[in-house]
Amino acid sequence: MWMIFVLLGVLFIVFVLLEFTPGDPARQILGAFADEKDVAAKRIELGLDDPFLVRFFRYVYNLVFHFDLGVSYRTKLPVMQEIASRLPITMTIGVLGLLVSVTIGLTTGIISAVKQYSWLDKICNVFAVIFYAMPNFWLALELSLIFALYLKWLPPTGYKGIEYLILPVTALGLNGSTAIFRQTRSSMLDVIREDYIRTAKAKGQSSIKIILNHGLRNALMPVVTMVGNSLGLIIAGTVVIESIFSIPGLGNYMLQAINSRDYPVIQGSVFVLAFMISIFNLLTDIVYSFLDPQIKSQYQSNGISRKRRVRTE
């Protein structure tokens, strides 16, 4: 329920932003040499002369009941259709990138915490801060320079098969894994000091079992929040990464729209991306409730939709 308000809010923000854009959409559709009269007629046809709120609610109405996000200025095709054909590619990259970053982040984080101050811990830490400081588009460029242009192991650009996804996903994943690594490491370190870990050790349980069953399970909650956050970053990262590898996804589409000032497309893309991120946040909340029985019981007792969350930005 709350998500609907968030999405309405996102739409409103994007809509307000477009209010500030210079230029007249009607003029943009018809071109610079169009007759003044035609432009005025087009304005009325598009309903641009209506008050702001009327236009906003019309936009929302069209979106909700007709799945309509307007028409692209550039290609004259419905924005929704264009986005729908590109979204799967972006989501594939995003989800794969997230998988890579979770895998790397979790394993290195656990190893680092268990073997704190060892050389492995130090190496992990150094790599984490280095990858954290690199802009992900630069990492992507360097990766394609090394693996595609020099070593010729992987194709540099395009999207024709799974091997085209390796470089973009690696770049996104490495970049995203640093935050998950840090979070995993620090919450594992917290948990390892707890009494119940000592108890489990005293019982003579194997150390792997202790780490996974007693340690990780309790350390996982802040990590899940962090995963939710990094998905947002990864999806935002695809915008640039796709353009570097010429992958015909939503991000690339949005960048082209930005360059040609195609506002309905920008509006629609930002909204759809925010929508996907909201859905993933909802999923994180559900995962959360599985991990934490307290929250689960809260859900069952009074259906509270607001959860305690640690937001770290």
Place this chain on the structure above:
Amino acid sequence: MNKSNNKRKSHFRLFVQRFSRNKLAVFGLIFIVIIILAALLAPYIAPYGYDDQDVSRRLTKPNSEHWFGTDDLGRDVFSRMIYGARVSLSIGISTTTISMFTALIIGMISGYYGGKVDNIIMRIVDIFLAIPSILLSIAIAATLGGGIVSMLIAISLGAVPGVSRLIRAQVMAESHKEYIEAAKVTRASDLRIMFKYIFPNILSVFIVTFTMGVAGGILNASMLSFIGLGAQAPIPEWGAMLSGGRQYIRDYPYLVTYPGIMISITVFSINMFGDGLRDAFDPKLKGR
């Protein structure tokens, strides 16, 4: 070192001592100072101007005359990188200043008054947080139509929601403490309590967040410039240089590599410096 000597040390001396024990943080600080000096003294250090074009020397590889080579217009990459420090640093610092102080006001009001006010403000912040800050920045910069000023606004606004939430949590934790109660009993005004009592106590978090914010600002600025929404030619911003060198990456990879290394090292140093500051402010957090 004996104990009586230790006692006489001021809070600040102890702070410096704790900070200087962290070698990476000291390295970060040194590098930041070098970058700041380079930015301030750019006209004296840089061998060429940032827009001195020499078409006869386009795309020369790094040599003794042009340390980092020249770009497609024959401009010296090394000089442009030094001038770029000016642009990147000032963008990083100014956007963070704007966003931190906006967030400070929002977070203070929300955290101090709590209740309904807090609820309303935080729900609005939630909405903004649904859009990742960089996507929000891209959207804002796209609407404002590129250029340095719109980039400044875009990055600052993009960072506000996250920081507001952080500051609000800090303020909230402080405002339930006893000394605030005591201040209220003496009928200190709300404004006085906020800035005279609460602010000094969240100052350490504020400073650390500020430092990290500068690093984030530089990264975001380079990204916006890279996709053409930030600094426009001939302004030598690192991200813009990267974007300009991109089409020559096959034969002249240094055009892409050097600016990228510059961004990474700068962001790395600032982050390490921030980490060191945090550990020095609160030794309990060390090693996390």
